[in-house]
Amino acid sequence: MMLKRQGCIVADVDVVIPLYNCAEFIEQAIRSVQEQTAPVKSIIIVNDGSTDAGPQKVAAMAAKDKRILLLNGPNQGASAARNRGILAASSPLVAFLDADDFWEPDKIARQLAVMEQGGFSFSHTLAEAVDEQGHPVNVPLHTGNEDVPPTFDNIRLGLYPVVGSASAVLTRRDLLLRAGLFAEREKFGEDWDMWARLAQYGPVARVDSPLTRIRIRLNSVQHSISAEARALSRLHSRILVARHWEDDPDFLRAHERAARPDLWAVMRWRLSSPASMRELYRQLHGHRHAAGRVLARNPWDFFRVLLWGCGITLRTILTSPSELLRLWGRLRAERAR
Structure with a gap:
């Protein structure tokens, strides 16, 4: 899962970032990927019909980092954008990051250390909620109960809630394709639906550190x-x-x-x-x-x-x-x- 490219070790991981009107946050999201201690192979940003300056900011960053690929398209929703990114990926492992979230520098490295043990369908980290300025806020996130193992049955029954954001997940591309990708027609529950379908193909690993920062926005659907x-x-x-x-x-x-x-x-x-x-x-x-x-x-x-x-x-x-x-x-x- 590690490649050697131009004298440096690169993780055989592609990162998929759906982008819709997140101009104020997208640069921080991308930088958090660029600053990973295990450098990723490619950063695929899927512009889901943004009407703000987000795509222009991505294009400017792509001019300085050849790993960044910007895919433009009409607004079809986050699930459709993730699916486009998965299909454009070429690495065996795929990590997801929402355009308003960001990672700690060792997020990918910690997950790779787990995934390289073999047999896992996916891994997820714990997460911490932050406000629009990136400061921690006291908002509980569903990050899994330590007393409930992340088994297939527990996940599909909702007894073990995988962290409430795709930004914490690293998984195998072949399993995403085998599972049938994200349910594009659904407005709620498509993440849980995907994690349950992935979990039927192997055990799930949890990294017990809050390496993912999930931004809580006042104008988000769940808050409105x-x-x-x-x-x-x-x-x-x-x-x-x-x-x-x-x-x-x-x-x-x-x-x-x-x-x-x-x-x-x-x-x-x-x-x-x-x-x-x-x-x-x-x-x-x-x-x-x-x-x-x-x-x-x-x-x-x-x-x-x-x-x-x-x-x-x-x-x-x-x-x-x-x-x-x-x-x-x-x-x-x-x-x-």
């Missing part, structure tokens, strides 16, 4: 939508992942149990609106995927999740009265949106 919409996107993401294995009865039962908290997370915002609750049931009951229908096979199954969620919330409030104030405050904040 309501808590109910975020919960609904999580539920849809789970169904998206589970659809690949819904012909397995044992997995489908495990999926049904694992989805219960996500379904309740949507239900609780609709308690005061019976009509919207009925609409949720109708959508799931008639879902195009069995992984969705199994969550609302009949009104009683759907109602049992509602009772379960209310019971959990009531017990939490009785054991911790301050939780009631927190929930009330969150409800008022959401209504004020």
Whole structure:
């Protein structure tokens, strides 16, 4: 996985960076790749129809670094941009980096040391959230529970959440092609969907250091939508992942149990609106995927999740009265949106 080129050792890794209107951050992202202690083979920036000065900044950097390849195209979304980058890559290993994120200098080297042990489908680092100026912020990121191993079953069931950004992942190009690339039509959950499909081909390695910096932007989609919409996107993401294995009865039962908290997370915002609750049931009951229908096979199954969620919330409030104030405050904040 290491090549010798013009007297220096180069990691046999291509980096794919989808770019859409990130002119203020793209240079830092690219520099963090250029400054890796294990220099990468190529840096593929896929311009996804940017309307700002980002592509021009990349072109200026490419004039000084022959490893940088700029691919221009129409706006089709991050997944389509990543897929274009994967297809343009030639190295056996591919790392992803979002245009507003950046890496610590030894990120690739640390992951290569793990991947060279052989057999891993992909590796990911831990991550730290930063603000728009690059300063650390206290925002929790899903970086995996140390008590839950990153197995195929745990990943596809969402029991082990791979860090919430593709920027932390290094994987094998042949497996990306074998898995069928990123799901371009999906708005949420396409990363989780890809990691689950990759994990079926081999174990997953976690580098227990926050070597990836994920930028939290106030104008991002996840910060502009309501808590109910975020919960609904999580539920849809789970169904998206589970659809690949819904012909397995044992997995489908495990999926049904694992989805219960996500379904309740949507239900609780609709308690005061019976009509919207009925609409949720109708959508799931008639879902195009069995992984969705199994969550609302009949009104009683759907109602049992509602009772379960209310019971959990009531017990939490009785054991911790301050939780009631927190929930009330969150409800008022959401209504004020």
